[in-house]
Amino acid sequence: MITGYGHFAQLADSLQWDEADIDFSADREAWPQLTVAENENILGLLAGFLVAENAVSTQLGAYQLVASDPSMKKVFQAQIRDEVRHARFFDLVAAEVVGVPGDDRDARRDALRAYVDAELVDLFEERLPATAQRLADTGEGLTAAVGLYHMVIEGVVLVAGQHAMLDALECLSVPLPGVRRGMELVLRDERWHIGFGSRIVQAADVGVDEVESMLEQGETAAKVWGNLITTEAIETAMRQHRRRLKAAGIKFW
């Protein structure tokens, strides 16, 4: 069994950033100049990230609680710190760049919820919390929960959305440099989160059935973005997913 997750905590400390340091002044000026299609696409993806990051930043506490290895516990804590920052970053974009009204983050997320597919909301606000709750209640199933959360949700659903957002930002008629900078930093954080989850799954030596389940869950979950991401983006994310499962030492064909 591979133990010791301390290097992920060190990596997390070395990659800290602050959303308040990002300059959104050019983005604020550019936003009203976007075309209707550009506006709809960016707003939809932003709404998805607001729902997702607000949800995951509160659900990971169950994982930290259940982890018995102290070094793993510490890394979950570092990940929660990242996810809370991601939620703040997307909210800042909503408030400062888009001008979404609302007194707080929850109000702005609620105002944007209608821009995403009900499937995405259901995944992040019903199905994932149920998994986290089961984990907290029973104290069992951490590997399967990490497989679902880190490898499927972060590794496929969120990465596919993040790449779709970066591609969309790349092609805009007027650039949004602050949003782009923040997205790159979010993606950098997510890479180590996925690496951390892969390491847990690798150490647990999971069976063929669990791998099949992670593959199936990936295929299904990636579709929650609806029309906001392309089939190619899903296929790319699934290819990476298979590669990660393989790299984790799992034989599945």
Ligand SMILES: [Fe+2]
């Ligand atoms: Fe995140």
Ligand SMILES: [Fe+2]
């Ligand atoms: Fe993450």
